[in-house]
Amino acid sequence: MWCSMPALLMAYAALVVANKAASDVIDLTPATFESIVQEEPLLLVAFVAPSMSYHCVRLAPHYEQAATALKERGIKVAKVDCVREADFCQSEGIQVYPVLKVYRHGEATTYTGPRKSYHIVDYMIHQHYRTVFDVTAENHDAFTKSDKVVVIAYLSSTTDDLALEFREASFALRNDYLFGMATDKAAIEAASVTAPSIVVYRSFDEPRLEYPYPIYSLSMNDLVEWVSGLAIPVFANDDGSDYAVFLRSGKPLAILFVGPSPTADKEAQISGIAPIAAKYKSKMNFVWSDASIFGSHPDVHYPVFVIHNVGRQSKYPLAPQKVQGVTPERAIELVERYLGGKRGRPLKDQPVPDLQEEPVLTVFDNFSLAKINSDYSKDIFIHFYNIRSRESMLLEPIWDNLGKKYAAIKDRIVIARMDSLEHGLPLFTPFRMTTLPTLMFRSAGTHGFIEYDSTNYAFENLVSFVEMHAKNPLDLPEVSDSQDAQAPFSVGS
Numbered sequence: 001m002w003c004s005m006p007a008l009l010m011a012y013a014a015l016v017v018a019n020k021a022a023s024d025v026i027d028l029t030p031a032t033f034e035s036i037v038q039e040e041p042l043l044l045v046a047f048v049a050p051s052m053s054y055h056c057v058r059l060a061p062h063y064e065q066a067a068t069a070l071k072e073r074g075i076k077v078a079k080v081d082c083v084r085e086a087d088f089c090q091s092e093g094i095q096v097y098p099v100l101k102v103y104r105h106g107e108a109t110t111y112t113g114p115r116k117s118y119h120i121v122d123y124m125i126h127q128h129y130r131t132v133f134d135v136t137a138e139n140h141d142a143f144t145k146s147d148k149v150v151v152i153a154y155l156s157s158t159t160d161d162l163a164l165e166f167r168e169a170s171f172a173l174r175n176d177y178l179f180g181m182a183t184d185k186a187a188i189e190a191a192s193v194t195a196p197s198i199v200v201y202r203s204f205d206e207p208r209l210e211y212p213y214p215i216y217s218l219s220m221n222d223l224v225e226w227v228s229g230l231a232i233p234v235f236a237n238d239d240g241s242d243y244a245v246f247l248r249s250g251k252p253l254a255i256l257f258v259g260p261s262p263t264a265d266k267e268a269q270i271s272g273i274a275p276i277a278a279k280y281k282s283k284m285n286f287v288w289s290d291a292s293i294f295g296s297h298p299d300v301h302y303p304v305f306v307i308h309n310v311g312r313q314s315k316y317p318l319a320p321q322k323v324q325g326v327t328p329e330r331a332i333e334l335v336e337r338y339l340g341g342k343r344g345r346p347l348k349d350q351p352v353p354d355l356q357e358e359p360v361l362t363v364f365d366n367f368s369l370a371k372i373n374s375d376y377s378k379d380i381f382i383h384f385y386n387i388r389s390r391e392s393m394l395l396e397p398i399w400d401n402l403g404k405k406y407a408a409i410k411d412r413i414v415i416a417r418m419d420s421l422e423h424g425l426p427l428f429t430p431f432r433m434t435t436l437p438t439l440m441f442r443s444a445g446t447h448g449f450i451e452y453d454s455t456n457y458a459f460e461n462l463v464s465f466v467e468m469h470a471k472n473p474l475d476l477p478e479v480s481d482s483q484d485a486q487a488p489f490s491v492g493s
Contacts, residue, residue: 024067026078030088036078038106042128044070044120046079047089049097055453056098063100065117066124075124095468096453102127112441112469113448122147123448125178132170132179137186144201149177149231154188154197162196168220173227198223204233235270235277238289246285252307254335256288256326259302266290269303272328280335305331307338359403359410363418372414373442379413379470380442392437395457402462405476412444412472444471 028036028045037043046063048056067077082089082097100111102124113123125147135143135152144150153166158181170179182188188195198211198218209230211218232249246253256273258266270288277286284307303326306317318326318334363369363382372380383399385392396417403415439452439462452465467474 023064024071024077025064026076028078028080030085033080033088034106037103037108040076040103041105042075042124043103044075044077044111044124045101045103046077047082047092047094047097047099047101048079049082051083052097055451059098059115062115062117062120066120069117069121070124073125073128075128093468095464098453110443110450110469111448112443112446112450115451126174126176132167132181135180135182135187136184137190140182140187140190143178143180145203147178148203149227150180150201151177151227152180152182152191152199152201154182154191154193154195154199156183156195158183162215162218165218165220165223166198169223169227172220172224177227177231200227200230202230204236232285234281235274235286235288238287246287249285252284252309252338254284254286254305254307256286256331257302257304257306258288258290259304269326272326273305273331276328276332276335280339283339284335301325305334307334359407359415360400361403361414361416363416369418372416376445376447378411379444379466379472381413381415381466382440383417384438384440385417385419391457395437398457398459398462401459402466405463406466406474408477409472409474413466413470413474441465441469443469446471 025046026036037045044063044066046059048059050056050060063077063079070077080089082094100115100120101108102111111120111123113119133143144152151170153163155163155166157163163181166179166181173179182191183195191197191199193199193210196215198215200209200211201207202209211223211226213222213226228249232246238255254277256269258269273286273288280286304317305326306315308315316334316338318330361372363372369382381402383395385395399415399417406413406415440449441452442449450469452462454461
C-alpha cells in the first residue's frame with residue numbers, strides 16, 4: 001500500500017493533465033463551498049489530498065467517471081483539494097484522505113460504500129430517487145431502464161391500502177432497488193397493464209415480470225420476498241454488488257471460478273454451467289467469477305466449481321481432475337448430491353467457534369465475515385492480513401492493543417482480523433482488495449465499508465479513525481496505565 005513520492009507526484013501530474021480539459025467535477029474553494037452545497041438538492045463532494053496520498057490518486061478516476069455518468073441526471077460531483085485548502089478541510093472535520101460526503105442542501109452524510117465508479121453512481125441514483133418516484137408516460141421508458149432492478153406499481157390511487165404496502169416495501173428495500181408508482185392512465189397504457197398491477201423490470205435474464213399472485217391480498221412482506229427473489233440473476237458474474245442479496249436469500253451458492261485462460265475457453269466454461277444454473281435456480285444461486293481478481297493461486301487448476309453452504313459456513317468443491325476438469329456432467333452430479341444431502345466433507349474441516357472471548361475477533365472464512373457484517377447494530381473494524389508480510393506482522397500487536405482498548409464495549413464495536421492468505425480473500429463483499437494488509441471499517445447502521453486510507457498504522461491514528469467513523473458511543477471505563485498503547489508505528493518509515 002506504499003508508493004514513493006516521486007512516482008506519486010508523476011501519477012498525479014499525469015492525471016491532472018488528462019482530466020483538466022474535460023472534467024465534470026466541480027472544484028470547490030472556501031469561497032464557493034457554502035453556496036454550492038446549500039443550493040444543490042444532492043451533491044457528492046470528494047475531500048482529497050492528491051499530491052500527498054496514493055489513495056486519492058487511485059480514487060480520482062472513479063469520481064471523475066461518476067461525475068460524467070451522473071451529469072445527465074442532474075446530479076453533481078465536486079472536490080476540495082485539502083492540500084491547498086488544509087485549514088478549511090480541518091474545519092470540516094476531515095482528518096484522513098480521501099473522504100466522500102453526500103450533501104442535501106447543506107446537510108452532510110459520509111459516504112462509506114465501495115469506491116468504484118459504478119458503485120458511486122448506483123448509490124447516488126438511489127439517493128436521487130428515494131423512495132418512490134412518480135412515473136408518468138413521459139419518463140416511463142427511461143425509468144424502467146434506470147437500474148438493474150426497477151419496480152413499478154400501476155395503481156388507480158396513491159392512497160389506498162395497496163399503495164401503502166408498496167411504499168412500505170420500497171422503504172425496506174430502498175438501498176437496493178428503484179421503486180416507482182404510476183397513476184397516470186397514459187403511463188399505465190404504455191406499460192400494457194391493467195391497474196392495479198406491479199411489474200419488475202430487469203437488465204438481465206427475463207427483462208419484464210408482472211406480479212403473478214392475487215394482488216388485492218398483497219402485503220409488504222409478500223412484495224419484499226418476490227422482488228428479492230427476482231433480483232438474483234440465474235447465473236451472474238460476481239462484481240461484489242449482489243453480496244447482500246445472496247446472503248439474504250439463504251440458498252446455497254454455487255461458484256464457478258474461471259482462471260487465467262483465453263477468453264474463448266472462459267466463455268465455454270461459463271456456457272457449460274449456465275443450463276444447470278437455470279434448472280436449479282429455485283434451490284440454489286449460481287455465480288461465476290474470474291479467480292485472478294481475488295488472487296489466483298499458481299498450484300490450482302482452473303476452472304474450479306464449489307458450493308457454499310451459507311448457513312453452516314462450509315464449502316463443498318468438485319474434486320479436482322486434470323483429465324476431465326469441470327464438465328457440465330460432473331458439476332450437475334455435485335449439485336444433485338448436495339441437494340440430496342450427500343455432501344461429503346467440506347473443503348476446510350476447521351470448526352468455527354460459537355464464542356470467542358479474545359479482544360480481537362478472528363474471522364475464519366467469507367461467511368463468518370458475512371455473519372458479522374449482517375449485525376448492523378455494531379461498528380466493525382477488520383484487519384485483512386497476510387502473516388508472511390512484514391507490514392502485517394508489525395501491525396498485529398498494534399491491532400491487539402486496539403482490540404483491548406474497546407474490549408469492554410464489544411457489544412457496540414467489533415475489532416476483527418482475517419488471515420486472507422490462509423482462508424482466501426472475501427468473495428462476496430462490497431469492496432475489493434489489491435494489497436495486504438487492508439483495514440476496512442463499517443459504521444453501525446450502514447451497508448458499505450470505508451478503507452483506512454493511510455500507511456501510517458500508529459495506534460493513535462487508528463483510534464482517531466475509529467472515533468471519526470463509529471456511530472455508536474465509545475465511552476470506555478477507567479483503565480490502568482499498564483493498558484496504555486504501544487508507541488506509534490508507520491509502515492514504510
